Amino acid sequence: MTCDIVIAVWSLKEYTKNCVENIIKNTDYPYRLILVDNGSLPETRDYLESLKLDQRLKGHGYTLIRNEENLGATK
Numbered sequence: 001m002t003c004d005i006v007i008a009v010w011s012l013k014e015y016t017k018n019c020v021e022n023i024i025k026n027t028d029y030p031y032r033l034i035l036v037d038n039g040s041l042p043e044t045r046d047y048l049e050s051l052k053l054d055q056r057l058k059g060h061g062y063t064l065i066r067n068e069e070n071l072g073a074t075k
Contacts, residue, residue, distance in 0.1 A: 001030070002029075002030040002031055002032055002060075002061070003029055003030065003031045003032075004031070004032050004034055005023060005027075005031050005032070005033050005034065006034045006035075006036065007019060007033075007034070007035050007036070008036045008038060008072075008073040009035050009036065009037050009038065009040055009044065009048065010037075010038040010039065010040055010070050011040045011041045011043075011044045012044065013040075013041075013043050013044040013047050016035075016044060016047065016048075017047060020033070020035075020051065024056050024057070030060065031060050031061075032060060032061035032062070032063065033051075033057060033060060033061065033062050033063070034062075034063045034064075034065065035048055035051070035062075035063070035064050035065070036065045036067070037064065037065065037066045037067060038067050038069070038070040038071055038072070038073075039067055039068055039069040039070045039071075045066075048064050048066075049064070051064070052064065
């Protein structure tokens with residue numbers, strides 16, 4: 001059994017990075033990380049894309065959902 005961790009992202013790369021790093025560091029329970037990008041700036045988009053290659057997430061699962069514009073957290 002795994003837990004899905006879903007995070008809506010809208011730019012703010014450093015906050016997003018801090019959040020992801022703390023999940024990786026402090027979560028022992030099996031999880032799948034799902035990030036929903038709501039039209040972030042290129043710097044944040046690039047970071048989110050780079051997570052696809054992060055070896056620390058390989059055993060857990062990583063899904064990136066990208067919206068071209070900010071649809072809000074509930075969409």
